[in-house]
Amino acid sequence: MVQxxxxxxxxxxxxxxxxxxxxVNRGEVTCLIGPSGSGKSTLLRCVxxxxxxxxxxxxxxxxxxxYEERDGKLYERNDKQICRERAQIGMVFxxxxxxxxxxxxxxxxxxxxKVRGVSADQATTRARELLERVGLVAKEKNYPSQLSGGQxxxxxxxxxxxxxxxxxxxDEPTSALDPELVGExxxxxxxxxxxxxxxMVVTHEMNFAREVADTLYFLDHGVIEESGxxxxxxxxxxxxxxxxxxxxxx
Amino acid sequence: xPTNGDAELRVVPVRHVGRWVGAVVALVAxxxxxxxxxxxxxxxQVTCHVxxxxxxxxxxxxxxxxxxxxxxxxxxxxxxDGLVLTIKLTVMAMAVGIVLGVMIAIMRLSHNRLLSSVxxxxxxxxxxxxxxxxxxxxxNISALYPTxxxxxxxxxxxxxxxxxxxxxxxxxxxxxxxxLNEAAYMSEIARSGLIAVDEGQIEAATSxxxxxxxxxxxxxLPQAMRVxxxxxxxxxxxxxxxxxxxxxxxxTELLGAAINIYSAxxxxxxxxxxxxxxxxxxxxxxSTGQFYLERHFAKxxxxxxxxxxxARLRGDLVGIARTIRGSRGLTRRGATS
Numbered sequence: 001m002v003q004x005x006x007x008x009x010x011x012x013x014x015x016x017x018x019x020x021x022x023x024v025n026r027g028e029v030t031c032l033i034g035p036s037g038s039g040k041s042t043l044l045r046c047v048x049x050x051x052x053x054x055x056x057x058x059x060x061x062x063x064x065x066x067y068e069e070r071d072g073k074l075y076e077r078n079d080k081q082i083c084r085e086r087a088q089i090g091m092v093f094x095x096x097x098x099x100x101x102x103x104x105x106x107x108x109x110x111x112x113x114k115v116r117g118v119s120a121d122q123a124t125t126r127a128r129e130l131l132e133r134v135g136l137v138a139k140e141k142n143y144p145s146q147l148s149g150g151q152x153x154x155x156x157x158x159x160x161x162x163x164x165x166x167x168x169x170x171d172e173p174t175s176a177l178d179p180e181l182v183g184e185x186x187x188x189x190x191x192x193x194x195x196x197x198x199x200m201v202v203t204h205e206m207n208f209a210r211e212v213a214d215t216l217y218f219l220d221h222g223v224i225e226e227s228g229x230x231x232x233x234x235x236x237x238x239x240x241x242x243x244x245x246x247x248x249x250x
Numbered sequence: 251x252p253t254n255g256d257a258e259l260r261v262v263p264v265r266h267v268g269r270w271v272g273a274v275v276a277l278v279a280x281x282x283x284x285x286x287x288x289x290x291x292x293x294x295q296v297t298c299h300v301x302x303x304x305x306x307x308x309x310x311x312x313x314x315x316x317x318x319x320x321x322x323x324x325x326x327x328x329x330x331d332g333l334v335l336t337i338k339l340t341v342m343a344m345a346v347g348i349v350l351g352v353m354i355a356i357m358r359l360s361h362n363r364l365l366s367s368v369x370x371x372x373x374x375x376x377x378x379x380x381x382x383x384x385x386x387x388x389x390n391i392s393a394l395y396p397t398x399x400x401x402x403x404x405x406x407x408x409x410x411x412x413x414x415x416x417x418x419x420x421x422x423x424x425x426x427x428x429x430l431n432e433a434a435y436m437s438e439i440a441r442s443g444l445i446a447v448d449e450g451q452i453e454a455a456t457s458x459x460x461x462x463x464x465x466x467x468x469x470x471l472p473q474a475m476r477v478x479x480x481x482x483x484x485x486x487x488x489x490x491x492x493x494x495x496x497x498x499x500x501x502t503e504l505l506g507a508a509i510n511i512y513s514a515x516x517x518x519x520x521x522x523x524x525x526x527x528x529x530x531x532x533x534x535x536x537s538t539g540q541f542y543l544e545r546h547f548a549k550x551x552x553x554x555x556x557x558x559x560x561a562r563l564r565g566d567l568v569g570i571a572r573t574i575r576g577s578r579g580l581t582r583r584g585a586t587s
Contacts, residue, residue: 048457050453050456050457079461079462080461083456083459083460083461084459086456086457086458086459087458087459088459089457090457090458091454091457093450093453093454093457095450097448097450097451097453097454098454099451099454099455099469099473100448100451100473101469101472101473101476101547101549110458110468111458111459111460114460114464114468115458115459115460115464116459143549156454159454159458160457160458163458163459
């Protein structure tokens with residue numbers, strides 16, 4: 001589903017990603033762990049082209065992200081094409097980023113109606129199904145500011161799912177939450193993983209990674225330092241860096 | 251420490267002496283103002299009546315502020331027509347200012363350096379010259395361009411010729427001048443609103459596949475409105491008064507109408523008061539409208555909307571009633587020595 005081959009990205013001379021190779025298979029959950037500043041979030045943001053990668057190849061569902069290859073040249077895709085690609089990739093942010101001026105229900109319908117062109121009635125029906133699934137159907141008339149962090153994040157997941165994405169990206173979805181609210185969001189994510197959604201999750205929740213992930217990647221200083229089956233990797237880290245990272249977070 | 255168990259302890263409030271002195275001074279000033287507003291002065295003439303064979307004379311007095319004349323002209327046709335024109339000018343100039351201002355603000359925030367410099371220069375120019383000068387400039391534009399032509403730039407191809415004097419009537423010149431000037435100020439207001447919207451909102455909109463224009467229209471602008479509305483309300487009120495400058499280019503808006511009347515009858519003060527009262531009435535209505543508009547656009551950003559003036563008044567009355575009814579002391583229950 002996602003394939004990264006030597007992906008590089010730098011911000012004003014600082015290299016954040018230094019040739020990342022990674023594969024995410026359809027229906028699998030991939031967790032990215034690593035110290036802050038290691039490039040995990042940047043990689044995730046490159047996948048839906050919120051950031052442009054500078055070098056390397058990044059493929060989603062067999063298509064190059066942001067570019068098109070024709071006659072031996074790479075043509076940058078125009079805004080419309082990029083938007084169409086993005087609409088099929090859901091993203092959940094650390095800081096929720098729910099639309100503050102819209103109610104919970106409107107947050108979940110706006111993309112369906114305005115981007116996918118679904119009728120308002122159908123969008124509402126679908127939104128209610130999704131809110132039911134994340135356990136927030138009673139809050140549909142509330143504004144995001146009236147919800148707890150955990151509730152907001154669950155709405156954000158519903159908003160992303162409303163686009164019927166083929167891939168879901170989670171950028172530290174529980175890092176901004178009070179500890180007692182982390183569980184409710186992880187439960188929704190586990191449920192989603194079990195339903196067969198392809199997911200890429202940047203996280204500091206090692207237990208979640210151990211239980212749910214099919215593959216674990218450890219990033220440090222812009223490169224994949226170690227990867228593999230999460231239980232195996234976490235129990236027997238082979239690199240010194242991962243060992244020292246785990247000793248701090250576990 | 252002496253206590254008296256469950257009994258009520260009397261609370262002695264702090265006396266604010268300075269505040270009281272200030273209040274008394276203010277009250278006296280208000281009384282003087284009201285007194286002079288409704289005082290009468292002798293006109294120098296005398297009226298005489300013969301009552302039961304006796305001739306009695308007394309001096310004629312008149313309102314100092316000519317309220318009778320104010321009242322007479324308050325709703326005359328000329329003044330009301332002027333008022334309507336003032337409102338029309340305000341609405342049209344603000345419409346031009348807001349639409350153009352938002353466009354300039356978006357241009358200013360563009361990543362394209364050319365667009366942002368053009369926007370910056372616009373604001374620089376129109377904020378840097380007096381609006382009165384701009385008004386005179388557009389009024390006299392036909393001196394620069396006797397005819398206006400629509401065609402392809404730098405070629406001989408033209409589609410349309412318009413005589414500048416027929417297009418730029420005094421009222422049009424006023425709308426153009428005030429609108430273009432307003433756009434410079436509105437662009438800064440709109441820009442502050444746009445940059446106040448959290449970056450994350452834009453990312454979220456982008457991530458669900460919205461195009462840039464959808465993101466702007468559906469996510470950024472509605473939230474920027476909360477920041478944009480209050481200063482825009484001020485601009486509308488300010489514009490309502492600025493339209494009076496158009497009187498200088500022979501537009502008979504409210505002030506122009508008043509001037510026309512007083513140049514015939516010399517009741518200068520009375521007609522200036524008529525105009526001022528109308529300005530006050532309209533600005534009061536606008537301020538009320540602004541309050542409810544702000545309340546509307548605050549949704550989602552406040553957990554509970556602010557109370558309406560009526561609700562606040564009710565709250566004040568309840569508070570006063572409670573004070574009058576007593577319960578001046580704090581009860582100390584369960585206090586033991």
